[in-house]
Amino acid sequence: xxxxxxxxxxxxxxxxxxxxxxxxxxxxxxxxxxxxxxxxxxxxxxxxxxxxxxxxxxxxxxxxxxxxxxxxxxxxxxxxxxxxxxxxxxxxxxxxxxxxxxxxxxxxxxxxxxxxxxxxxxxxxxxxxxxxxxxxxxxxxxxxxxxxxxxxxxxxxxxxxxxxxxxxxxxxxxxxxxxxxxxxxxxxxxxxxxxxxxxxxxxxxxxxxxxxxxxxxxxxxxxxxxxxxxxxxxxxxxxxxxxxxxxxxxxxxxxxxxxxxxxxxxxxxxxxxxxxxxxxxxxxxxxxxxxxxxxxxxxxxxxxxxxxxxxxxxxxxxxxxxxxxxxxxxxxx
Numbered sequence: 271x272x273x274x275x276x277x278x279x280x281x282x283x284x285x286x287x288x289x290x291x292x293x294x295x296x297x298x299x300x301x302x303x304x305x306x307x308x309x310x311x312x313x314x315x316x317x318x319x320x321x322x323x324x325x326x327x328x329x330x331x332x333x334x335x336x337x338x339x340x341x342x343x344x345x346x347x348x349x350x351x352x353x354x355x356x357x358x359x360x361x362x363x364x365x366x367x368x369x370x371x372x373x374x375x376x377x378x379x380x381x382x383x384x385x386x387x388x389x390x391x392x393x394x395x396x397x398x399x400x401x402x403x404x405x406x407x408x409x410x411x412x413x414x415x416x417x418x419x420x421x422x423x424x425x426x427x428x429x430x431x432x433x434x435x436x437x438x439x440x441x442x443x444x445x446x447x448x449x450x451x452x453x454x455x456x457x458x459x460x461x462x463x464x465x466x467x468x469x470x471x472x473x474x475x476x477x478x479x480x481x482x483x484x485x486x487x488x489x490x491x492x493x494x495x496x497x498x499x500x501x502x503x504x505x506x507x508x509x510x511x512x513x514x515x516x517x518x519x520x521x522x523x524x525x526x527x528x529x530x531x532x533x534x535x536x537x538x539x540x541x542x543x544x545x546x547x548x549x550x551x552x553x554x555x556x557x558x559x560x561x562x563x564x565x566x567x568x569x570x571x572x573x574x575x576x577x578x579x580x581x582x583x584x585x586x587x588x589x590x591x592x593x594x595x596x597x598x599x600x601x602x603x
């Protein structure tokens with residue numbers, strides 16, 4: 271507005287001065303051009319102000335991120351966990367909200383125990399899985415692995431001892447071996463063992479470069495079932511002592527289900543603590559304990575057989591015998 275107003279004023283003033291004979295017509299044009307140049311720096315600042323605002327907003331976001339997640343202090347390394355899990359009166363909500371999803375969840379597992387978590391949708395099962403592996407913090411209470419708070423445990427130190435399969439498998443651009451080995455140092459023997467345990471040998475043999483084949487962004491060259499098996503192989507790669515599987519049978523076919531059942535049994539035999547979130551009865555039959563989660567609260571927890579028996583509908587009692595009704599009319603029955 272100022273630039274347009276200034277140009278109009280200069281032209282009007284130049285025209286008036288030219289009519290008065292004080293300046294020539296050419297000088298009037300030159301003065302108008304030079305006057306427009308006078309506000310050019312201000313126009314450039316206003317034009318680029320959006321970039322200044324974007325830079326300031328980005329700085330504020332970065333500052334908030336660094337304050338929320340400060341650089342962890344170096345701590346004394348802890349011994350490798352054995353797999354004892356203690357969930358102590360945990361209340362939890364998704365980060366950034368106060369809407370409680372878990373409400374006073376409390377249970378414990380010994381090393382090598384197996385547990386199936388069942389419940390309706392939105393019961394808090396996935397939130398519990400993320401707390402068990404230390405991804406999300408608890409609002410109240412603690413999730414402990416061998417007595418140590420999982421969330422505060424150094425993740426680089428804890429990572430090799432935990433296996434996790436999220437509900438939605440995320441793979442990264444790279445080779446099949448790199449995704450299974452979590453983009454760390456690749457151990458050929460551990461890689462073969464993980465692929466064999468989940469039935470990936472046929473896939474590996476069909477790939478042009480075997481384990482070194484690039485699978486594309488988010489595993490674009492793999493089917494849903496293959497991506498699920500790669501996620502399972504990643505979860506059990508190495509020697510984890512705690513494995514958490516969030517609905518691992520979603521995209522598996524009948525053969526995949528058979529491999530999954532055998533995998534759970536093999537992990538139990540190796541003394542690995544296994545926690546499976548599922549809606550299928552065949553996986554429940556493969557574990558020792560069962561936890562029923564409804565509306566963020568533990569409704570039942572204990573040995574799987576006892577919990578299943580307690581959930582069966584009780585037979586209705588037989589109706590009591592109704593005495594016969596005798597009607598007497600005029601001396602007759």
